[in-house]
Amino acid sequence: MVTILGLGYIGLPTAALIANRKIRVNGFDVNQEVTHTIAKGEVHIVEPGLKELVQSAVASGHLSASTELQAADVYLVVVPTPFKQDKQPDTSFVEAAIRSIIPMLKKNDLVIIESTSPVLTTEKMAQIIFSERPDLKNRINIAYCPERVLPGNALEEMVNNDRVIGGIDEQSTTKAIEFYSLFVKGKLHPTNARTAEMCKLVENASRDVQIAFANELSIICDKAHINVWELIDLANKHPRVNILQPGCGVGGHCIAVDPWFLVADYPEQAHVIRQARQINDFKAQWSVQKILDAAHQFEIDNKRPPIIACMGLAFKPDIDDLRESPAKAITSQIVAESRGEWTRHSHIPV
Known part of the structure; x- marks a missing residue:
């Protein structure tokens, strides 16, 4: 039994x-x-x-x-x-x-x-x-x-x-x-x-660090006006380089949570692990600002408020799990920041 x-x-x-x-x-x-x-x-x-x-x-x-x-x-x-x-x-x-x-x-x-x-x-x-x-x-x-x-x-x-x-x-x-x-x-x-x-804990912290590198790289490339997708594709032609694809943060109960356990227990040692967590959390906020900036520019160019569609709120495709999902946080903040100025449509695929 x-x-x-x-x-x-x-x-x-x-x-x-x-x-x-x-x-x-x-x-x-x-x-x-x-x-x-x-x-x-x-x-x-x-x-x-x-x-x-x-x-x-x-x-x-x-x-x-x-x-x-x-x-x-x-x-x-x-x-x-x-x-x-x-x-x-x-x-x-x-x-x-x-x-x-x-x-x-x-x-x-x-x-x-x-x-x-x-x-x-x-x-x-x-x-x-x-x-x-x-x-x-x-x-x-x-x-x-x-x-x-x-x-x-x-x-x-x-x-x-x-x-x-x-x-x-x-x-x-x-x-x-x-x-x-x-x-x-x-x-x-x-x-x-x-x-x-x-x-x-180490398995998930390792993945978090790798994701943080890709996310930070995307922020750098945005500043430098470089296509990050093309850059990563070219860099990965190197036989010993395998950069992940950047996203809007990290979700799910494991990768977004487990590294904090190491930081909590080993605060004087877990420097890279802490920084990776902070980068991936910041990427969601950065994404919100990019969306709001684009929406504001659209309104200036078109003389009307934009319609914003947020498609997919789970932390990965084809599941119903919203735990720690950056997409959910991004959508909520866009709605809060817009103060009703734009029409929002939200779709969650399951």
Whole structure:
């Protein structure tokens, strides 16, 4: 029996995949509307192939969803880990999830945290468990295994991508690897919990830095009156250069959030990581100003206010996820700045 705490963009696909391997899964979520939807074999998020997988798992009786926790042999914590107003990581949801299962834990159980977390979170959660249940010391397994999926292709990547798995001890790592081998075809790489946590943060911080370079380059090229798209295409002809395409910022819960966890914990060391985050956040504001300037010039040239169409508010194509989306922020600010002077049309493709 597996209990999954959190039935969002990662928790629900994970639950459906495991249940379709004929393993009994109970999905837990505090949102009753979410659990009712899943219990009917329906889904509350957009992800190709997910509805069919959930329908199959529910129909076979291997997947259920409830706002009531159920005892299990394996517990997966897949709850949100946002940051606070001051960019400090908020692990309160993880801690609440861990505390909720403590009364149910028994010898040989496996507890896995998948939620993106600051380094040392898994060890801190283990301390909480053992402080309340000293009888479980050295008798249960606790590990960290971050997800590595691309929204819109989550089901395939959950199965085929490599996973990094780190336990609080070697036995926990081994037990977690045995569990993931039941439904993951990608290679499972053993390490310790601390390294696994850092690995997840570093992966997204690395991508954020690369994106920041492209975004900063686009700002420089705008100042120099150079076509940034042509420039990047030419620069990438070099066999060892691979500059990304610039955009209006960075969205999604991972890349736009995770680097701040490193900055929060290592403020004296994470200089490049902090600067990259600031550049990518600034790019959205820069884009707003470019749009407003263009709108003002249009009105001067045409003697009438422009119609502004904002097409696509999700942080990437073909999904319904608006978390940290720069497009959403840009659209909201344009509407606020315009003060009703222009007509706006907004379209969200799903």
